[in-house]
Amino acid sequence: MTTTAIPAESQRATPPAPKRRPKREREGAAWVFLSPWVLGAVVLTLLPMAVSLYLSFTDYNLFDPPRWVGLRNYTQMFTEDPRYWRSVVTTLTYVVIAVPLQLALALVVALALKSMKHGKAFYRSAFYAPSLLGASMSIALVWRAVFNDGGTVDNLLGTGGWVNKPGWALLAVALLTVWQFGAPMVIFLAGLQQIPAELYEAAAVDGAGKWRQFLSVTVPMLSPVLFFNLVLQTIQAFQVFTPAFAISAGKGGPADSTLVYTMYLYDRGFVASHMGYASAMAWVLLLVIGIVTVVLFRTSRSWVFYASEGDR
Amino acid sequence: MTATAVTRKPVRWGRIALHLGCLAALLVMLYPLAWLLATSLKPADEVIASLDLLPRHLEWSNYETAFEGVNDVSIWRLLSNSLIIAGGAVIGNVISCSLAAYAFARLRFRFRGPLFAFMIATIMLPHHAVLIPQYIIFNQLGLVNTYWPLILPKFLATEAFFVFLIVQFMRGLPRELEEAARIDGCGPFRSFFQIVLPLTRPALITTAIFTFIWTWNDFFTQLIYLFDPDKFTLTLALRSFVDASSTSAFGPMFAMSVIALLPIVLFFLAFQRFLVEGMASSGLKG
Numbered sequence: 001m002t003t004t005a006i007p008a009e010s011q012r013a014t015p016p017a018p019k020r021r022p023k024r025e026r027e028g029a030a031w032v033f034l035s036p037w038v039l040g041a042v043v044l045t046l047l048p049m050a051v052s053l054y055l056s057f058t059d060y061n062l063f064d065p066p067r068w069v070g071l072r073n074y075t076q077m078f079t080e081d082p083r084y085w086r087s088v089v090t091t092l093t094y095v096v097i098a099v100p101l102q103l104a105l106a107l108v109v110a111l112a113l114k115s116m117k118h119g120k121a122f123y124r125s126a127f128y129a130p131s132l133l134g135a136s137m138s139i140a141l142v143w144r145a146v147f148n149d150g151g152t153v154d155n156l157l158g159t160g161g162w163v164n165k166p167g168w169a170l171l172a173v174a175l176l177t178v179w180q181f182g183a184p185m186v187i188f189l190a191g192l193q194q195i196p197a198e199l200y201e202a203a204a205v206d207g208a209g210k211w212r213q214f215l216s217v218t219v220p221m222l223s224p225v226l227f228f229n230l231v232l233q234t235i236q237a238f239q240v241f242t243p244a245f246a247i248s249a250g251k252g253g254p255a256d257s258t259l260v261y262t263m264y265l266y267d268r269g270f271v272a273s274h275m276g277y278a279s280a281m282a283w284v285l286l287l288v289i290g291i292v293t294v295v296l297f298r299t300s301r302s303w304v305f306y307a308s309e310g311d312r
Numbered sequence: 313m314t315a316t317a318v319t320r321k322p323v324r325w326g327r328i329a330l331h332l333g334c335l336a337a338l339l340v341m342l343y344p345l346a347w348l349l350a351t352s353l354k355p356a357d358e359v360i361a362s363l364d365l366l367p368r369h370l371e372w373s374n375y376e377t378a379f380e381g382v383n384d385v386s387i388w389r390l391l392s393n394s395l396i397i398a399g400g401a402v403i404g405n406v407i408s409c410s411l412a413a414y415a416f417a418r419l420r421f422r423f424r425g426p427l428f429a430f431m432i433a434t435i436m437l438p439h440h441a442v443l444i445p446q447y448i449i450f451n452q453l454g455l456v457n458t459y460w461p462l463i464l465p466k467f468l469a470t471e472a473f474f475v476f477l478i479v480q481f482m483r484g485l486p487r488e489l490e491e492a493a494r495i496d497g498c499g500p501f502r503s504f505f506q507i508v509l510p511l512t513r514p515a516l517i518t519t520a521i522f523t524f525i526w527t528w529n530d531f532f533t534q535l536i537y538l539f540d541p542d543k544f545t546l547t548l549a550l551r552s553f554v555d556a557s558s559t560s561a562f563g564p565m566f567a568m569s570v571i572a573l574l575p576i577v578l579f580f581l582a583f584q585r586f587l588v589e590g591m592a593s594s595g596l597k598g
Binding site for chain 1: 327330331333334337338341342343344345347348351407408411412414415416419420421422424427430431434436437438439440441442443444445446448449451465467468469470475499500501504525526528529531532535536547550551553562565566569570572573576577580584587588591592593
């Protein structure tokens with residue numbers, strides 16, 4: 001690709017204040033660069049969102065044309081489908097267990113590594129590894145075996161197989177997520193390293209102990225990163241699928257206790273061929289994630305501290 | 313001198329305790345991986361009977377069985393299916409995301425602000441909101457049960473996370489280089505290919521590695537779009553073991569799990585720096 005049009009002003013020998021280029025040419029170039037993204041955004045994001053909204057008001061099985069049913073999918077979901085509510089409660093429980101535990105562990109380990117002189121790079125990589133491996137079916141299968149009847153956890157704690165106990169199977173799924181605390185940890189660590197050492201020195205001079213320094217320097221300075229991790233991990237947790245699928249052998253059991261939202265959506269749409277119902281579920285998920293994100297952003301104003309806004 | 317010795321000692325103990333704590337945590341965390349490796353080498357009777365982590369004798373035949381494949385599809389076939397999809401996704405993401413990122417990071421155009429905000433918002437968009445219509449589109453095009461639904465979207469920069477990652481990186485590059493080139497008559501295309509792109513290499517490598525690993529691990533999309541055992545990836549083939557959970561297949565199942573995990577482990581060992589730093593830089597400066 002070569003640019004053919006060389007504008008006249010570029011031939012000037014001394015351009016003291018480079019005059020503005022003909023705007024249109026740059027603009028055209030921008031759209032060329034942007035074209036794959038625009039195509040993807042329209043054909044694979046915006047259009048599907050509109051279609052999915054439309055389908056959510058229809059009965060559609062992929063073979064016959066969609067049949068308009070108004071709000072029936074939604075009313076059925078909210079009033080007549082106990083499994084739907086089951087999946088909602090299961091997902092919320094999972095989010096509430098997994099996300100705080102994962103972030104707390106990530107923060108504790110990041111704090112531990114921060115002060116390290118030797119071995120920091122090694123630990124950082126080692127703790128990060130599960131974040132990549134854990135998303136795989138391989139590890140999900142290991143998890144099922146380790147938490148199964150006669151598995152390692154049973155032998156250590158004598159709990160019997162968690163995988164077969166309605167109250168415990170979800171905890172096993174959550175622990176797989178917690179195990180992958182490496183990604184938020186790395187982000188925490190990067191955030192911790194950007195806190196200027198002078199702040200700690202100043203706090204120490206003012207007589208602040210370690211705990212006080214943590215509360216008055218580390219927490220506020222780290223709050224944007226904490227917020228970022230919280231939003232990202234929460235959104236991801238709402239969409240958990242693979243570990244729940246593997247641990248319950250694709251069925252969401254025992255007694256629907258690991259039937260997370262996306263698994264029920266998959267079941268309705270791709271197993272039972274109720275695409276309209278699944279679309280309605282997808283839109284509720286979209287709205288809930290949107291609302292949760294907005295709420296997090298709203299509350300963040302009271303606890304997230306941006307250094308550039310404050311008086312430094 | 314004694315004073316320094318006295319004050320220094322507790323610090324040192326603290327440090328040792330810190331390392332011991334980290335090592336202990338690491339051992340617990342690595343246990344599932346050790347378990348996976350050990351079980352893949354255990355004979356069938358030992359899997360349930362023995363509680364030891366290490367197998368009493370190594371059962372290599374698990375790997376032989378795994379290499380025969382699943383559903384009469386050889387493991388080489390599964391492996392190459394996985395590679396085609398992951399490789400196609402890498403090429404697609406690197407090209408399309410870097411193009412879009414350059415426009416957002418360096419070029420002026422109308423609606424840049426709103427479009428950038430929209431791009432960021434799609435990072436948070438749950439995949440499920442677009443999943444069913446996307447499936448219908450690919451179904452109408454007769455592309456379900458082919459690799460296109462898994463590869464084509466990557467050529468259209470649908471993974472906004474990487475666009476954002478590359479934008480962040482490009483913004484950190486000195487503008488003077490491009491401005492000097494522009495004065496010399498270098499248009500945006502040459503400027504992109506000859507100046508910006510070579511300098512963006514670290515971000516592109518990060519994008520490539522993450523795309524590979526995430527696509528390789530991906531289960532949900534493959535589950536939906538592929539149903540011909542011939543077209544299965546390694547990840548999907550493992551799913552066959554999910555349904556038939558008989559203990560006799562434990563050894564081969566975990567041998568296959570090891571094989572499916574191997575590329576990720578190798579990628580991780582080779583590129584851990586890029587991966588860890590890519591993750592670290594993605595969240596900051598936002």
